Amino acid sequence: MNKLKPSRLVVGIKLLQIFFWNEAKVFAVGGETCSRSYLSHTKMNCAMQNDSQVIEEINKIIPPLTYSQHKGQAGRIGIVGGSEEYTGAPYFAALSALKVGADLAHVFCPSAASPVIKSYSPELIVHPLLDKEDGLTAIKDWLPRLGSVVIGPGLGRLSSTMQTVKDIIAELKELSTPIVIDADGLFLVTQDPDVILGYKRAILTPNVVEFRRLANAMNIEARNDDPVQETIDLSKALGDVTIVRKGKVDIIAHGDQVLKVTEDGSPRRCGGQGDLLSGSMATFAFWAYKNETKVTANPGAVAAYGACMLTKKCASLAFVKYGRSTTTTDLIAEIHTVFEGTFEIFSNKNL
Ligand SMILES: NC(=O)C1=CN([C@@H]2O[C@H](COP(=O)(O)OP(=O)(O)OC[C@H]3O[C@@H](n4cnc5c(N)ncnc54)[C@H](O)[C@@H]3O)[C@@H](O)[C@H]2O)[C@@H](O)CC1
Ligand SMILES: Nc1ncnc2c1ncn2[C@@H]1O[C@H](COP(=O)(O)OP(=O)(O)OP(=O)(O)O)[C@@H](O)[C@H]1O
Numbered sequence: 514m515n516k517l518k519p520s521r522l523v524v525g526i527k528l529l530q531i532f533f534w535n536e537a538k539v540f541a542v543g544g545e546t547c548s549r550s551y552l553s554h555t556k557m558n559c560a561m562q563n564d565s566q567v568i569e570e571i572n573k574i575i576p577p578l579t580y581s582q583h584k585g586q587a588g589r590i591g592i593v594g595g596s597e598e599y600t601g602a603p604y605f606a607a608l609s610a611l612k613v614g615a616d617l618a619h620v621f622c623p624s625a626a627s628p629v630i631k632s633y634s635p636e637l638i639v640h641p642l643l644d645k646e647d648g649l650t651a652i653k654d655w656l657p658r659l660g661s662v663v664i665g666p667g668l669g670r671l672s673s674t675m676q677t678v679k680d681i682i683a684e685l686k687e688l689s690t691p692i693v694i695d696a697d698g699l700f701l702v703t704q705d706p707d708v709i710l711g712y713k714r715a716i717l718t719p720n721v722v723e724f725r726r727l728a729n730a731m732n733i734e735a736r737n738d739d740p741v742q743e744t745i746d747l748s749k750a751l752g753d754v755t756i757v758r759k760g761k762v763d764i765i766a767h768g769d770q771v772l773k774v775t776e777d778g779s780p781r782r783c784g785g786q787g788d789l790l791s792g793s794m795a796t797f798a799f800w801a802y803k804n805e806t807k808v809t810a811n812p813g814a815v816a817a818y819g820a821c822m823l824t825k826k827c828a829s830l831a832f833v834k835y836g837r838s839t840t841t842t843d844l845i846a847e848i849h850t851v852f853e854g855t856f857e858i859f860s861n862k863n864l
């Protein structure tokens with residue numbers, strides 16, 4: 514009997530997925546109206562009424578792949594994170610930033626985490642500076658060279674680390690660098706919201722628990738029946754930062770501007786998927802702010818949407834293959850396929 518080899522089966526499944534995504538996009542162009550989505554709070558929401566329109570915006574910010582680009586132009590991303598306990602989180606974030614298309618990823622971590630993170634991957638540049646006496650000075654030398662920075666994956670909550678991170682955030686604000694804040698970075702914001710208050714290039718990516726902590730810290734009225742309004746309220750209370758409220762549906766709010774990612778994702782809740790999201794978002798954020806005149810929506814919201822869509826599709830594709838065994842490494846392995854199936858690739862143009 515002519516049996517289908519497992520590898521062919523996998524390729525077949527991938528092709529079907531890509532086909533159906535493209536079909537869905539075409540359907541969205543033809544069939545969607547503002548009333549379909551919950552994007553009804555502002556004029557901007559109506560302007561960005563369906564997935565294909567937002568993806569068009571994202572296509573405008575993706576850098577072309579040409580032989581004339583030099584290393585660093587597609588992104589030099591910083592990750593401030595890691596601790597003795599958590600070394601996987603900054604690794605997942607940094608590798609995801611690279612796999613989405615950044616050229617270089619720098620991890621700034623404490624000494625104890627550094628050899629571990631280095632040994633996971635030779636592709637990461639790892640600086641064991643976070644707990645060094647003169648570490649902040651050395652880190653400050655690097656910051657102007659970074660296109661965007663993720664603060665928080667696996668960072669831990671030592672008060673000495675938190676003070677250094679506050680100083681790093683202050684410097685990044687001076688430089689107008691886009692900042693993605695996740696995990697223990699969000700803990701810092703909960704303790705001291707002033708560190709990020711009013712910085713419009715900040716993107717905060719809370720999970721369910723982190724959102725509740727932030728909302729409580731900012732005295733946001735709980736609205737169980739209207740999570741969108743609650744997310745808008747938090748964004749406004751923090752001075753129009755971008756909030757990405759992760760969940761079955763991801764809700765993105767930048768002031769009154771709202772986008773929603775309703776992609777299925779997966780029912781597997783293994784740790785590290787939020788790190789894939791924050792790392793990939795940093796690369797999109799660098800591209801979006803660099804090309805902010807090309808997009809009509811807020812660049813932070815556009816970047817967030819790209820990363821949320823990508824992460825959910827990676828989860829979905831990995832789950833088809835590995836089911837209950839799916840781990841974040843399996844999701845990262847799908848970034849290339851998902852990127853090609855979702856966004857326009859400018860390879861072979863302007864060579
Ligand atoms: N491999 C790694 O090194 C990883 C490290 N991580 C790091 O681990 C540290 C702690 O992160 P946590 O996310 O555990 O934060 P917390 O330590 O604040 O714990 C949050 C708690 O809420 C629970 N929770 C999560 N989603 C929930 C939901 N929808 N409903 C009810 N409860 C829910 C979790 O099980 C957890 O017990 C951070 O530094 C983070 O970056 C994570 O990123 C996961 C991967
Ligand atoms: N209930 C859910 N159903 C489907 N997808 C979900 C659900 N909850 C979260 N996700 C997705 O999982 C990804 C990570 O979100 P999650 O809430 O797990 O972050 P996190 O807890 O910070 O993860 P991490 O373990 O990396 O810290 C996002 O893409 C989000 O959309």
Ligand SMILES: [Mg+2]
Nearest residue numbers: 696720787788
């Ligand atoms: Mg997390």
